[in-house]
Protein backbone atom coordinates (compact mmCIF):
# COMPACT_ATOMS: atom_id res chain seq x y z
CA UNK A 1 0.00 0.00 0.00
CA UNK A 2 2.91 2.34 0.83
CA UNK A 3 6.57 1.63 0.07
CA UNK A 4 9.34 3.90 1.23
CA UNK A 5 12.85 3.81 -0.18
CA UNK A 6 15.85 5.91 0.76
CA UNK A 7 13.75 8.58 2.40
CA UNK A 8 15.54 11.65 3.65
CA UNK A 9 13.98 14.75 5.15
CA UNK A 10 16.03 17.70 6.34
CA UNK A 11 15.00 20.98 7.92
CA UNK A 12 17.91 23.24 7.04
CA UNK A 13 21.05 21.42 8.24
CA UNK A 14 19.10 19.13 10.54
CA UNK A 15 18.37 15.67 9.11
CA UNK A 16 15.02 14.74 10.66
CA UNK A 17 14.57 11.42 8.88
CA UNK A 18 16.92 9.10 7.05
CA UNK A 19 15.43 5.74 6.11
CA UNK A 20 17.93 3.82 4.03
CA UNK A 21 16.21 0.44 3.69
CA UNK A 22 12.86 -0.26 2.10
CA UNK A 23 9.82 -0.01 4.34
CA UNK A 24 6.40 -1.31 3.29
CA UNK A 25 3.00 -0.79 4.91
CA UNK A 26 0.56 -3.46 3.73
CA UNK A 27 -3.18 -3.18 3.38
CA UNK A 28 -4.93 -3.85 6.69
CA UNK A 29 -1.81 -3.20 8.77
CA UNK A 30 -2.30 -1.52 12.12
CA UNK A 31 1.07 0.08 12.73
CA UNK A 32 2.22 1.70 15.94
CA UNK A 33 5.00 4.24 15.38
CA UNK A 34 7.11 4.74 18.49
CA UNK A 35 10.24 6.68 19.36
CA UNK A 36 11.33 9.40 21.73
CA UNK A 37 10.72 13.11 21.15
CA UNK A 38 12.27 14.26 17.90
CA UNK A 39 12.68 10.70 16.56
CA UNK A 40 11.01 11.71 13.28
CA UNK A 41 7.56 10.16 13.76
CA UNK A 42 5.50 13.16 12.66
CA UNK A 43 7.97 13.88 9.87
CA UNK A 44 7.40 10.37 8.51
CA UNK A 45 3.62 10.83 8.62
CA UNK A 46 3.85 14.20 6.88
CA UNK A 47 6.18 12.77 4.22
CA UNK A 48 3.75 9.96 3.37
CA UNK A 49 0.93 12.51 3.22
CA UNK A 50 3.04 14.57 0.83
CA UNK A 51 2.93 17.73 2.97
CA UNK A 52 6.68 17.80 3.74
CA UNK A 53 9.33 17.93 1.01
CA UNK A 54 11.60 14.87 0.98
CA UNK A 55 14.30 13.14 -1.04
CA UNK A 56 13.94 9.49 -2.03
CA UNK A 57 10.78 7.67 -2.96
CA UNK A 58 7.41 7.00 -1.41
CA UNK A 59 5.19 4.96 -3.70
CA UNK A 60 1.58 4.32 -2.90
CA UNK A 61 -1.45 2.88 -4.60
CA UNK A 62 -3.58 5.46 -2.82
CA UNK A 63 -4.82 8.82 -3.98
CA UNK A 64 -4.29 11.73 -1.62
CA UNK A 65 -8.00 11.77 -0.76
CA UNK A 66 -7.83 8.11 0.30
CA UNK A 67 -5.60 9.09 3.24
CA UNK A 68 -6.79 10.86 6.37
CA UNK A 69 -4.90 12.27 9.30
CA UNK A 70 -5.55 13.25 12.87
CA UNK A 71 -2.72 15.61 13.77
CA UNK A 72 -1.38 16.41 17.22
CA UNK A 73 -2.76 19.95 17.30
CA UNK A 74 -6.00 21.21 15.85
CA UNK A 75 -7.16 24.77 15.89
CA UNK A 76 -10.81 25.65 15.48
CA UNK A 77 -12.77 28.83 16.05
CA UNK A 78 -13.08 28.78 19.82
CA UNK A 79 -16.27 30.81 20.07
CA UNK A 80 -18.41 28.85 17.60
CA UNK A 81 -20.83 26.03 18.54
CA UNK A 82 -19.20 22.86 17.31
CA UNK A 83 -22.28 21.95 15.22
CA UNK A 84 -21.27 24.78 12.84
CA UNK A 85 -17.59 23.86 12.95
CA UNK A 86 -18.40 20.26 11.97
CA UNK A 87 -20.81 21.32 9.22
CA UNK A 88 -18.44 24.02 7.96
CA UNK A 89 -15.36 21.79 7.80
CA UNK A 90 -17.25 18.95 6.12
CA UNK A 91 -19.56 21.13 4.06
CA UNK A 92 -22.38 18.79 5.08
CA UNK A 93 -25.53 19.18 7.12
CA UNK A 94 -25.70 16.96 10.21
CA UNK A 95 -29.47 16.60 9.71
CA UNK A 96 -29.05 15.23 6.19
CA UNK A 97 -26.01 13.01 6.74
CA UNK A 98 -26.86 9.70 8.39
CA UNK A 99 -23.24 8.55 8.65
CA UNK A 100 -22.29 11.76 10.42
CA UNK A 101 -25.21 11.35 12.83
CA UNK A 102 -24.06 7.78 13.56
CA UNK A 103 -20.52 8.94 14.30
CA UNK A 104 -21.76 11.72 16.57
CA UNK A 105 -23.87 9.21 18.46
CA UNK A 106 -21.11 6.58 18.55
CA UNK A 107 -18.69 9.08 20.09
CA UNK A 108 -21.40 10.36 22.43
CA UNK A 109 -21.17 13.94 21.15
CA UNK A 110 -24.87 14.59 20.52
CA UNK A 111 -25.22 16.57 23.74
CA UNK A 112 -22.27 18.84 22.91
CA UNK A 113 -23.27 20.10 19.48
CA UNK A 114 -24.44 23.49 20.74
CA UNK A 115 -21.39 23.99 22.95
CA UNK A 116 -18.56 26.25 21.88
CA UNK A 117 -15.31 24.46 21.09
CA UNK A 118 -13.66 26.27 24.01
CA UNK A 119 -16.26 24.76 26.37
CA UNK A 120 -15.45 21.14 25.46
CA UNK A 121 -13.31 18.89 27.64
CA UNK A 122 -9.99 17.64 26.24
CA UNK A 123 -11.53 14.25 25.43
CA UNK A 124 -14.52 15.86 23.69
CA UNK A 125 -12.21 18.05 21.61
CA UNK A 126 -10.31 14.97 20.46
CA UNK A 127 -13.54 13.10 19.73
CA UNK A 128 -14.81 15.96 17.60
CA UNK A 129 -11.70 15.85 15.44
CA UNK A 130 -11.88 12.06 15.29
CA UNK A 131 -15.42 12.33 13.92
CA UNK A 132 -14.16 14.63 11.16
CA UNK A 133 -11.37 12.18 10.36
CA UNK A 134 -13.44 8.99 10.46
CA UNK A 135 -16.18 10.39 8.28
CA UNK A 136 -13.67 10.29 5.43
CA UNK A 137 -13.62 6.48 5.62
CA UNK A 138 -10.06 6.63 4.34
CA UNK A 139 -8.15 3.53 3.27
CA UNK A 140 -5.16 4.75 5.27
CA UNK A 141 -5.56 6.85 8.41
CA UNK A 142 -2.85 8.36 10.58
CA UNK A 143 -3.42 9.20 14.22
CA UNK A 144 -0.62 11.34 15.61
CA UNK A 145 -0.72 11.40 19.42
CA UNK A 146 -4.50 11.21 19.37
CA UNK A 147 -4.71 10.94 23.16
CA UNK A 148 -2.00 13.43 24.13
CA UNK A 149 -2.92 15.69 27.03
CA UNK A 150 -5.73 13.43 28.25
CA UNK A 151 -5.86 11.70 31.62
CA UNK A 152 -5.44 7.94 31.83
CA UNK A 153 -9.13 7.07 31.98
CA UNK A 154 -10.11 9.38 29.11
CA UNK A 155 -7.26 7.95 27.02
CA UNK A 156 -8.45 4.42 27.66
CA UNK A 157 -12.05 5.30 26.78
CA UNK A 158 -11.03 7.00 23.55
CA UNK A 159 -8.81 4.15 22.41
CA UNK A 160 -11.51 1.66 23.32
CA UNK A 161 -13.99 3.58 21.18
CA UNK A 162 -11.58 3.73 18.25
CA UNK A 163 -10.92 0.01 18.57
CA UNK A 164 -14.65 -0.69 18.56
CA UNK A 165 -15.14 1.53 15.51
CA UNK A 166 -12.42 -0.21 13.53
CA UNK A 167 -12.99 -3.79 14.66
CA UNK A 168 -14.93 -4.94 11.56
CA UNK A 169 -13.13 -2.68 9.13
CA UNK A 170 -10.14 -3.53 6.97
CA UNK A 171 -8.75 0.01 7.07
CA UNK A 172 -5.00 0.51 7.39
CA UNK A 173 -3.96 2.58 10.37
CA UNK A 174 -0.74 4.19 11.54
CA UNK A 175 -0.83 5.36 15.12
CA UNK A 176 1.94 7.50 16.60
CA UNK A 177 1.88 7.23 20.38
CA UNK A 178 4.01 7.45 23.49
CA UNK A 179 1.54 5.26 25.36
CA UNK A 180 2.53 1.64 24.99
CA UNK A 181 -0.61 0.21 26.58
CA UNK A 182 -2.72 1.92 23.89
CA UNK A 183 -0.67 0.45 21.11
CA UNK A 184 -0.75 -2.97 22.71
CA UNK A 185 -4.50 -3.12 22.17
CA UNK A 186 -4.68 -1.35 18.86
CA UNK A 187 -1.81 -2.35 16.58
CA UNK A 188 -0.32 -5.53 15.16
CA UNK A 189 2.98 -4.08 13.91
CA UNK A 190 5.49 -1.72 15.47
CA UNK A 191 7.85 0.70 13.77
CA UNK A 192 10.59 1.93 16.10
CA UNK A 193 12.31 5.18 15.14
CA UNK A 194 15.24 6.85 16.82
CA UNK A 195 17.02 10.04 15.78
CA UNK A 196 15.47 9.82 12.32
CA UNK A 197 16.45 6.20 11.72
CA UNK A 198 14.46 2.98 11.65
CA UNK A 199 15.56 0.74 14.51
CA UNK A 200 13.15 -2.03 13.63
CA UNK A 201 9.81 -2.81 12.02
CA UNK A 202 7.76 -5.97 12.39
CA UNK A 203 4.83 -7.63 14.05
CA UNK A 204 4.56 -7.23 17.82
CA UNK A 205 5.21 -10.96 18.25
CA UNK A 206 8.29 -11.00 15.97
CA UNK A 207 9.84 -8.04 17.72
CA UNK A 208 9.07 -9.37 21.18
CA UNK A 209 10.71 -12.72 20.39
CA UNK A 210 13.70 -10.98 18.85
CA UNK A 211 14.44 -8.72 21.80
CA UNK A 212 12.80 -10.47 24.76
CA UNK A 213 12.70 -14.16 23.73
CA UNK A 214 9.83 -16.38 24.90
CA UNK A 215 8.51 -14.28 27.79
CA UNK A 216 9.62 -11.87 30.47
CA UNK A 217 8.89 -11.71 34.17
CA UNK A 218 8.70 -8.21 35.53
CA UNK A 219 9.08 -7.24 39.17
CA UNK A 220 9.85 -4.14 41.21
CA UNK A 221 13.48 -3.11 41.29
CA UNK A 222 14.06 -3.34 45.05
CA UNK A 223 17.24 -4.50 46.86
CA UNK A 224 15.38 -7.63 48.05
CA UNK A 225 14.20 -8.50 44.53
CA UNK A 226 17.68 -7.81 43.12
CA UNK A 227 19.10 -10.32 45.58
CA UNK A 228 16.59 -13.05 44.79
CA UNK A 229 16.93 -12.64 41.01
CA UNK A 230 20.74 -12.48 41.04
CA UNK A 231 21.35 -15.67 39.09
CA UNK A 232 18.76 -15.00 36.37
CA UNK A 233 19.24 -13.44 32.93
CA UNK A 234 17.88 -9.92 32.85
CA UNK A 235 17.20 -7.50 30.03
CA UNK A 236 16.97 -3.71 30.06
CA UNK A 237 13.85 -2.29 31.69
CA UNK A 238 12.64 1.04 33.10
CA UNK A 239 14.71 1.92 36.17
CA UNK A 240 12.02 0.99 38.69
CA UNK A 241 11.64 -2.54 37.27
CA UNK A 242 13.64 -5.74 36.84
CA UNK A 243 12.87 -7.82 33.72
CA UNK A 244 13.88 -11.48 33.80
CA UNK A 245 14.10 -13.10 30.41
CA UNK A 246 12.76 -16.63 29.85
CA UNK A 247 14.01 -18.73 26.95
CA UNK A 248 11.09 -21.16 27.11
CA UNK A 249 8.07 -22.23 29.11
CA UNK A 250 10.07 -24.52 31.36
CA UNK A 251 12.37 -21.68 32.37
CA UNK A 252 9.52 -19.30 33.07
CA UNK A 253 7.71 -21.82 35.26
CA UNK A 254 10.89 -22.40 37.28
CA UNK A 255 11.39 -18.66 37.79
CA UNK A 256 7.76 -18.10 38.74
CA UNK A 257 7.81 -20.97 41.24
CA UNK A 258 10.85 -19.48 42.90
CA UNK A 259 9.23 -16.04 43.11
CA UNK A 260 6.01 -17.48 44.50
CA UNK A 261 8.00 -19.40 47.13
CA UNK A 262 9.55 -16.08 48.17
CA UNK A 263 6.11 -14.42 48.17
CA UNK A 264 7.18 -11.88 45.53
CA UNK A 265 4.69 -10.12 43.26
CA UNK A 266 5.48 -10.18 39.56
CA UNK A 267 3.95 -9.82 36.13
CA UNK A 268 4.55 -12.23 33.29
CA UNK A 269 4.38 -10.83 29.74
CA UNK A 270 4.93 -12.00 26.20
CA UNK A 271 3.98 -8.63 24.65
CA UNK A 272 5.44 -5.76 26.66
CA UNK A 273 6.09 -3.10 24.00
CA UNK A 274 7.96 -0.73 26.31
CA UNK A 275 10.56 -3.28 27.43
CA UNK A 276 10.82 -4.67 23.90
CA UNK A 277 11.51 -1.21 22.49
CA UNK A 278 14.04 -0.29 25.21
CA UNK A 279 16.00 -3.41 24.24
CA UNK A 280 15.61 -2.77 20.52
CA UNK A 281 17.02 0.72 21.04
CA UNK A 282 19.93 -0.61 23.07
CA UNK A 283 20.64 -3.23 20.40
CA UNK A 284 20.71 -0.40 17.85
CA UNK A 285 22.60 -1.26 14.67
CA UNK A 286 23.22 -4.82 15.80
CA UNK A 287 19.56 -5.65 15.43
CA UNK A 288 18.68 -3.27 12.61
CA UNK A 289 16.02 -4.95 10.54
Ligand SMILES: Nc1ncnc2c1ncn2[C@@H]1O[C@H](COP(=O)(O)OP(=O)(O)OP(=O)(O)O)[C@@H](O)[C@H]1O
Pocket residue numbers: 011014015016035036037038039040041042043044
Ligand atom coordinates in the same frame (compact mmCIF):
# COMPACT_ATOMS: atom_id res chain seq x y z
N1 LIG B 1 9.25 22.52 10.68
C1 LIG B 1 10.40 22.17 11.25
N2 LIG B 1 11.48 22.96 11.20
C2 LIG B 1 12.65 22.60 11.75
N3 LIG B 1 12.87 21.45 12.40
C3 LIG B 1 11.84 20.61 12.50
C4 LIG B 1 10.54 20.92 11.94
N4 LIG B 1 9.71 19.87 12.19
C5 LIG B 1 10.44 18.97 12.88
N5 LIG B 1 11.70 19.40 13.07
C6 LIG B 1 12.78 18.67 13.75
O1 LIG B 1 12.88 17.40 13.14
C7 LIG B 1 13.09 16.37 14.12
C8 LIG B 1 11.97 15.34 14.03
O2 LIG B 1 10.75 15.98 14.39
P1 LIG B 1 9.38 15.21 14.47
O3 LIG B 1 8.33 16.22 14.80
O4 LIG B 1 9.20 14.41 13.24
O5 LIG B 1 9.64 14.23 15.71
P2 LIG B 1 8.62 13.34 16.52
O6 LIG B 1 9.24 12.00 16.64
O7 LIG B 1 7.26 13.42 15.92
O8 LIG B 1 8.65 14.08 17.94
P3 LIG B 1 7.53 14.29 19.08
O9 LIG B 1 7.35 12.97 19.74
O10 LIG B 1 8.19 15.28 19.99
O11 LIG B 1 6.29 14.82 18.41
C9 LIG B 1 13.17 17.11 15.45
O12 LIG B 1 14.50 17.31 15.78
C10 LIG B 1 12.46 18.41 15.20
O13 LIG B 1 12.95 19.42 16.04
